[in-house]
Amino acid sequence: MLNMKxxxxxxxxxxxxxxxxxxxxxxxxxxxxxAIIGAGIGGLALAALLAEDGHDPTLFERFDCPxxxxxxxxxxxxxxxxxxxxxxxDDLCRLSSPIAHMLGxxxxxxxxxxxxxxxxxxxxxxxxxxxxxxxxxxxxxLGLPVVTSxxxxxxxxxxxxxxxxxxxxxxxxDGREYGPFDLVVDAxxxxxxxxxLRARPLGxxxxxGTVPWPSGTALTRTQLRQRYHGASRMAGILPIGRLAGDxxxxxxxxxxxxxxxxxxxxxxxxxxxxxxxxxxxxxxxPFLEPIRxxxxxxxxxxxxxxxxxPHAPGLVHIGDAAHRASPQLGQGANMALxxxxxxxxxxxxxxxxxxxxxxxxxxxxxxxxxxxxxxFTPMYQSGSRSLPVLRDLVLAPCSGLPxxxxxxxxxxxxxxIPPLAGSHAPQPASGQAAALRAARAAPISRA
Numbered sequence: 001m002l003n004m005k006x007x008x009x010x011x012x013x014x015x016x017x018x019x020x021x022x023x024x025x026x027x028x029x030x031x032x033x034x035a036i037i038g039a040g041i042g043g044l045a046l047a048a049l050l051a052e053d054g055h056d057p058t059l060f061e062r063f064d065c066p067x068x069x070x071x072x073x074x075x076x077x078x079x080x081x082x083x084x085x086x087x088x089x090d091d092l093c094r095l096s097s098p099i100a101h102m103l104g105x106x107x108x109x110x111x112x113x114x115x116x117x118x119x120x121x122x123x124x125x126x127x128x129x130x131x132x133x134x135x136x137x138x139x140x141x142l143g144l145p146v147v148t149s150x151x152x153x154x155x156x157x158x159x160x161x162x163x164x165x166x167x168x169x170x171x172x173x174d175g176r177e178y179g180p181f182d183l184v185v186d187a188x189x190x191x192x193x194x195x196x197l198r199a200r201p202l203g204x205x206x207x208x209g210t211v212p213w214p215s216g217t218a219l220t221r222t223q224l225r226q227r228y229h230g231a232s233r234m235a236g237i238l239p240i241g242r243l244a245g246d247x248x249x250x251x252x253x254x255x256x257x258x259x260x261x262x263x264x265x266x267x268x269x270x271x272x273x274x275x276x277x278x279x280x281x282x283x284x285x286p287f288l289e290p291i292r293x294x295x296x297x298x299x300x301x302x303x304x305x306x307x308x309x310p311h312a313p314g315l316v317h318i319g320d321a322a323h324r325a326s327p328q329l330g331q332g333a334n335m336a337l338x339x340x341x342x343x344x345x346x347x348x349x350x351x352x353x354x355x356x357x358x359x360x361x362x363x364x365x366x367x368x369x370x371x372x373x374x375x376f377t378p379m380y381q382s383g384s385r386s387l388p389v390l391r392d393l394v395l396a397p398c399s400g401l402p403x404x405x406x407x408x409x410x411x412x413x414x415x416x417i418p419p420l421a422g423s424h425a426p427q428p429a430s431g432q433a434a435a436l437r438a439a440r441a442a443p444i445s446r447a
Contacts, residue, residue, distance in 0.1 A: 043319075044135035045337050046344060059146045068131070085341065151174070217286055237284065258383065316358060326381065
């Protein structure tokens with residue numbers, strides 16, 4: 001059976017550890033041979049975490065040259081804690097913009113969204129390419145093998161390995177085979193070929209673009225700003241820091257629209273679109289000037305769904321291959337990072353117990369945020385006429401009430417409930433970063 005690998009850099013000693021202070025934890029008693037399908041945020045983060053625990057991960061990426069797709073995103077405090085555990089916390093802060101506030105206004109100027117982050121734990125707006133590069137470079141420094149041009153067709157079982165656990169091989173569309181592996185991790189996103197998830201397409205999508213932050217704007221680079229026309233149109237500006245090697249501050253601009261209009265976007269009038277956006281939000285005009293053609297904006301389609309059981313013998317799904325939702329709560333990348341952390345921790349208990357433990361750790365955090373996304377998204381992106389009225393006249397005033405404001409802060413920060421839960425997850429320590437560090441360091445005990 002073929003076992004060809006393209007190796008980047010030199011393989012480090014399994015004993016190598018990140019410098020995170022006391023209590024980092026122990027390497028796995030027995031390293032597993034693990035295939036990770038997809039070199040996106042979740043797959044790269046997982047590969048780094050597994051390698052530091054003494055496992056033998058191999059990444060499989062369908063592109064000839066792995067690259068990110070999209071514009072900007074927000075890494076919430078819980079996601080930042082995971083990046084810190086990988087050893088990239090300082091680099092993340094260096095390339096991102098702190099997001100202290102999320103503000104949204106209706107077409108008439110009424111404030112209908114007002115959410116603050118914790119004072120000592122802002123969100124971090126970052127270009128997807130910058131985040132990808134940080135994780136990719138980390139994997140390269142660890143010397144982990146990456147197989148490119150690898151479009152996985154399926155991952156069949158081949159029986160039990162020496163440790164008694166189910167093993168799988170990877171079969172690629174071009175006929176190549178790799179393995180056997182003790183575990184296959186599907187981190188290949190919404191386009192996964194092997195995930196059983198059949199998500200429900202959402203009726204609205206968006207176009208995203210990256211532009212330099214204009215020098216003459218009165219908008220601040222510590223706020224995510226949005227402007228709504230009912231729920232049928234939403235314009236947004238997100239500060240996203242800068243790219244490595246370039247001091248130019250950047251912004252992600254986005255505009256939501258129904259799917260029918262999204263399909264027609266490549267041939268739509270760019271001038272007409274700019275006129276529509278600036279009529280809704282004049283302050284956005286300088287952000288649109290660098291956009292010269294429709295192809296400067298990336299089309300994004302969204303769907304909603306969750307696997308009830310994100311694993312099978314020798315196979316587990318993480319990130320968008322396991323759960324998908326609207327980006328309204330800004331949790332997509334954070335969910336993938338938390339999935340990676342939970343799975344790496346669960347594998348410390350042994351492979352037979354790891355997959356149900358991983359599912360238990362993430363179950364309620366994923367379900368709560370999926371439910372909140374399903375509830376809130378139609379108020380901001382839908383054809384409804386009544387929901388925006390409810391949003392503006394009821395929910396917006398209530399958001400300033402004591403208790404409600406704090407709940408919204410925890411919602412956007414990703415800390416509404418413990419990100420790792422379940423019977424075998426460590427009890428959270430004080431503060432989310434400390435809780436995740438404790439989760440990473442503590443062994444799993446079984447009575």
